[in-house]
Amino acid sequence: MIVHVFVNSTENAPRINMQTSNERSFPQLDSLDLKLIAIAKRFPGENFSAWAAHLDVSSHTVARHYERLHRHGVLRIIGRTLPSFGGRMSWLIRMQNPSPYLRTVAADFSSLDFTRWVRLSTDRRELICGLVASERGLDQLLTAAHKKLPDSTISAHHLMKVWGQPGAVPYTSAQLDKMDKDILAQLEVDGRVSNASLSRRLGADPTTISRRRKRLEDTNVLYYEADIDTRVYGDGNDANLWITMRPGKIDELGAYLKLRPEVSFVAATSGASQMVVHVALHAEGPHSPAKTVATEEGKTPETGGVGEDKVFSSMNLMEFVDGLTGWGIDHVEVVPMGTTMKRHQR
DSSP states (O other): OEEEEOOOOOTTSOOOOOOOTTTSOOOOOOHHHHHHHHHHHHOTTSOHHHHHHHHTSOHHHHHHHHHHHHHTTSEEEEEEOOTTGGGOOEEEEEEEOOOTTHHHHHHHHHTSTTEEEEEEETTSOEEEEEEEOOHHHHHHHHHHHHHHSTTOEEEEEEEEEEOOSTTOOSOOSSOOOHHHHHHHHHHHHOTTOOHHHHHHHHTOOHHHHHHHHHHHHHTTSOEEEEEEOGGGGOSSOEEEEEEEEOTTSHHHHHHHHHTSTTEEEEEEESSSOSEEEEEEOOOOBTTBOOOOOSSOTTOOTTTOOOOTTOOSOOOOHHHHHHTTTTSOEEEEEEEEEEEEEEOSOO
């Protein structure tokens, strides 16, 4: 298995005055904040009382910490459907160029309605953009990218399968009407919004909202995820892994990686690589008071619990990649990620 790690110096790159989510104020996190983030990531659909039971604190304490983290944009629970739900096309765009104006292109991409994620690599030589769009929308973005920086290397990767919550469906036999779609749109912004609040926003009876929301959940159309500011993990352990592997174990590996606490996103892709994985491993950083571990030794991702001092993985990226031996992987490209221009937005 060949591993390539791309980290280049940006010491002489011109600075552009543009505030992003990575440059806004970030609160100091205590140990309970970190434990709550870990619990929210593992059990995003549970309520405050269930989280409190995992952490052995009161639900009031959990609510207070969550509201603070939510207010600062550190943690929020969002409602999701699979990117391919309803026949939608989802893509990841990689745009590579050493020009400092790549950041300006990233800002332009962030303003488009159909982009969901826009990030720059640590060395600011690669832009990664996730989008759900028609072929026309994809053409629009690629044409704009070529015009702005014509000497760029650009590749578009169709997400052929995204491993979301186990059981999540790409389609449903029941027709979704405007009310269902409005509920999904609201939950994509705030997955913890109450049914009473939804009823006020949408002008519908609370009972109707509750029934429809439950149906979306029960049919696995709707599931929940924790949207976490990557600065939580500190510096240097947040990366995209582009994996080239032989056929035979792609689906099995994707399902396994989805259960790993270090993995926040995994998808099978078109193009030279067969899979892309986003890995966020905790490191000592200015916003993290302590280094803790995600699962107890000897426990699998399916059965492992979060102990009192066990929150994040203590391994580094190379240890994580080394652990992929035996899956038929030929090559792993490791791209450390930096500034987040846009995350999980409609």
